Amino acid sequence: MGIEILHDRCLSCECCVSACRRYIFRMGGKGKIEIDQNLLPLCMHCGHCTAVCPGEAIVLDGVPSASLPELPANLGLSPDALMLFLKSKRSVGAYSSREVPREVLEKALDAANYAPSARGAHPVRWVVITEPANRERLLQEMLPYYEHAEDVTSRSHYENYLKGVDSLLRYAPCIVLACAPEHVYGEADCVSAATYLSLALYAQGVASCWAGSILALTRQGSLKSVAVPEGCEAYAALMVGYPDENFLKLPHRPDPVVTFM
Ligand SMILES: Cc1cc2nc3c(=O)[nH]c(=O)nc-3n(C[C@H](O)[C@H](O)[C@H](O)COP(=O)(O)O)c2cc1C
The missing domain is CATH 3.30.70.3270 (Alpha-Beta Plaits)
Incomplete structure (x- = not known):
C-alpha cells in the first residue's frame, strides 16, 4: 500500500x-x-x-x-440519449421469471463499484438472492408481517398473495441488498451504489425497483433468509429481473422544486 x-x-x-x-x-x-x-x-x-x-x-x-484501462477522449454518448436513458429508467413492477445471468449481474456490480462513496471507503457489501428456494423463503418470511400490518396498503400485499398475486416481490427472480457497516455515511454509500447498480442493469436491459418492503423488515432484524454480513446494516434493497411490462411513454413528473441562489 x-x-x-x-x-x-x-x-x-x-x-x-x-x-x-x-x-x-x-x-x-x-x-x-x-x-x-x-x-x-x-x-x-x-x-x-x-x-x-x-x-x-x-x-x-x-x-x-x-x-489502467484507457478512457476515450469522447465517450460517444449524446447528452440527449443519456438524458432519455435516465428519465426512461422505470421502477418496474412486473417481472418475467427469466433468470438474470450471473455475468450480467457481475457486470452491473462492477459498474456499481465506481459509485461515489464517502472518503472513497467503498464499504458496500452486496447480498444477491437468485436461488429460487431462497427467494421463496424470503417471501414466506415476509408474509406474516403483511398479514398483521396495521395500514391498508401493507395488508393489501397479503390479500394479493391469497389471490395468487405477488405484489411484494413482484415475481422478480433476483433480490439485491446493499449493506454497509453502521456509519454516518453507510446509508448514503449504499444508496449511491444501488442507484449505479440499477442504472448499470438497465443499460443491459434488466429492470429493477427499490424494495422498501424487504428493506424495512431486514432493518428490523425480522428476516433470517437475508444473510446481512456481520457488523453491517442493510441500507438498500432492489428487486431485479427482466421486465414483464413495456413502457410506451414517459410518465408525467412534477417540475423540480429549486431555489437558485
Ligand atoms: C426508498 C424507496 C422504496 C421503495 N419501495 C418500493 C416497494 O417496496 N415496492 C415497489 O413496488 N416499489 C417501491 N419503490 C418504487 C416507487 O414506488 C417508484 O419509484 C415510484 O412508483 C415511481 O416510479 P418510477 O421510479 O418508475 O418513476 C420504492 C422507491 C424508493 C425510492
Missing part, C-alpha cells in the same frame, strides 16, 4: 498535484514532484492521481498507472 512516483516517466506537469483531494503531491525544489509524507496517511486510494497522469508515472497500492 502506498504511492510511488516513477521519476523517469514523470513530466512534472502537476496534474497529480491538482487532482489529489488531500494535497499529498507537491512540486519540490528541484522541479520534481514529491509526496508529502505527513499527508500520505490521508490518501483515500481513489486513484485520481493515477488516472490523470499523462506520463503514467504513478503506482498506487502496487497498481501502475500504465496498467
Whole structure:
C-alpha cells in the first residue's frame, strides 16, 4: 500500500498535484514532484492521481498507472440519449421469471463499484438472492408481517398473495441488498451504489425497483433468509429481473422544486 512516483516517466506537469483531494503531491525544489509524507496517511486510494497522469508515472497500492484501462477522449454518448436513458429508467413492477445471468449481474456490480462513496471507503457489501428456494423463503418470511400490518396498503400485499398475486416481490427472480457497516455515511454509500447498480442493469436491459418492503423488515432484524454480513446494516434493497411490462411513454413528473441562489 502506498504511492510511488516513477521519476523517469514523470513530466512534472502537476496534474497529480491538482487532482489529489488531500494535497499529498507537491512540486519540490528541484522541479520534481514529491509526496508529502505527513499527508500520505490521508490518501483515500481513489486513484485520481493515477488516472490523470499523462506520463503514467504513478503506482498506487502496487497498481501502475500504465496498467489502467484507457478512457476515450469522447465517450460517444449524446447528452440527449443519456438524458432519455435516465428519465426512461422505470421502477418496474412486473417481472418475467427469466433468470438474470450471473455475468450480467457481475457486470452491473462492477459498474456499481465506481459509485461515489464517502472518503472513497467503498464499504458496500452486496447480498444477491437468485436461488429460487431462497427467494421463496424470503417471501414466506415476509408474509406474516403483511398479514398483521396495521395500514391498508401493507395488508393489501397479503390479500394479493391469497389471490395468487405477488405484489411484494413482484415475481422478480433476483433480490439485491446493499449493506454497509453502521456509519454516518453507510446509508448514503449504499444508496449511491444501488442507484449505479440499477442504472448499470438497465443499460443491459434488466429492470429493477427499490424494495422498501424487504428493506424495512431486514432493518428490523425480522428476516433470517437475508444473510446481512456481520457488523453491517442493510441500507438498500432492489428487486431485479427482466421486465414483464413495456413502457410506451414517459410518465408525467412534477417540475423540480429549486431555489437558485
Ligand atoms: C426508498 C424507496 C422504496 C421503495 N419501495 C418500493 C416497494 O417496496 N415496492 C415497489 O413496488 N416499489 C417501491 N419503490 C418504487 C416507487 O414506488 C417508484 O419509484 C415510484 O412508483 C415511481 O416510479 P418510477 O421510479 O418508475 O418513476 C420504492 C422507491 C424508493 C425510492
